[in-house]
Amino acid sequence: MSENPRFKIHKPPNLQNPSLLVGWSQDIGKLGPRVIDYLNKKLGAEEFGEIEPEGFSSFGGVQIEDNVIQFPESKFYSCQKNNLLIFKSNPPRYEHYKFLNSVLDFAQHYDKVNELYTLGGIASLMSHTAPRRILTVVNQPESKEMLARHGLETGMDYESPHGQMPSLNGFLLWLAKRRNITGVNLWAEVPFYLAAVEDLKAIKYTLGFLNKRFELNLDFGDLDLKIRQQNERIKQLTEQNLEVNKYIEMLERGIMLSEDENEELTKEMTEFLEGG
């Protein structure tokens, strides 16, 4: 296993049947990457290994984000104090089955991981002032009771429509089930017009669950401040742009917007928040 050319180990971790948290770099409301970055920073998680991108990425050039060239990364972090194994990665472009199996191989080999949580945002036709929810999908029914105790939604019915591919998180959950690893997909609701930017409220709500579930003793004072700042920015926009204000008020009253209105609200909000 250690000779697998796809794996690069910097420092073998010392965890005992940890829980594995997985998030993808591109996500609705930037939920997965922001939750993981926050945890890594606050818990002092250490990067200890990675999966090489060869065979999984296109290498047809590089992406630029926030003025900086990016390169595909698939990194494992360990947090010994809290017995957490954390994986953050760009979604693979090719060989999804092989890639996801590599994640589980890695996690099982080095740390005998016994449960999996995937993190993800899901766009919802809601306003940013509405309370967030986390929808869950489990691969073992026994997990539902614990999730419900934490106030998470556990009764989702869903069948992917024809032509719409299941998510990478769903695929990973299915593979985990085949290996008898208990797994949960966490899907935090994100107002659709915040899908391309950060939804700090959804990020905090997800972190809140993980904080309680793994007894992390995190203090979210810094996040609360950022949420207030984001709300303040959105308020500025609604004061400047009466159409945006009208759309948000309609959503708050449970009135559906037309497709064009959805698009316009998303465009205005994204441009405003990214510009500031």
Add this chain to the structure above:
Amino acid sequence: MGIKFYQEPKLEKPDLIVGWPGIGNIGIIAIDTLRETVKAERFGEIEPWDFFYPKRILIKDGELKDMEFPSNKFYFQRTNKKDLIFFIGEEQPSELGEAYARGEKAYQMANLVLDVGLKFGCQRVYTSGAAVSLIHHTTKPRVWAVPNREELIDEVKGYENTILMSDIAGRGGQGTITGLNGLLLGVAKKRGLDGICLMGEIPVYLQGFPIPYPEASKSVVEVLATKLGVKIDLSSLDDLSEQVERQIENLYQKIPSEVKERLDQLKYATYTKQAEPEPITEEDKKKIMADIDKFFKKKSEES
């Protein structure tokens, strides 16, 4: 990456008949119709996960119940004349989101299909696909037959309503068969198996539409059924053909009259080599193609 067998039937030198989706789904519809007609029984499958991303997820009451992948199934039947193995692939494995397989995955898939054929003593493989042609949709499609060995040419010449690549003017016997319906026969050649690809003609102006073209599938089924000595029931294909014909006629009515006039000339066009003078000239053909391109380019820009 593996093959799963539900049973291992005893078969004597079966022919392997293979269908994957392609233009107008001509090949897969033809092969599947034949498979249904002979009531072939499922006996194995290629495990899909190495080749495909899942196509459907089912969640009930918050629990992941099922993940469905494109299917890749083997069927068999013993007929009076021949034992048959069918392979129906719901999708071509594609690494770049393309409709056709290519590269390593395509080669692996082709070899797995042939592994099964060889395991049961198969010596011959048939595939089917589309031949994009300068024909009109009211014309009965012919079948272009391409063998993987020179020795098979004489046999193929004897098939009804069939032409060889060398019969097509200007081609000099050259051409390309895109995707697995072609690749499989190349790999079969490498592994010492006879192979023939039967391609049903589809009008050039219909190749980009996401509708099947069952008229061409019918032509392919007729050739295959005669060759294999199988009695066929084409009623399901006739029903589908009627539906598609209505769709095509609706589309045809929307085409500007000057383009339609050009397309109508295809009713009299021949693109195969022949002794008699052609009803339309090469210049006419060029104009038809230019008009078709122009019209559909405009349509695609509008949409």
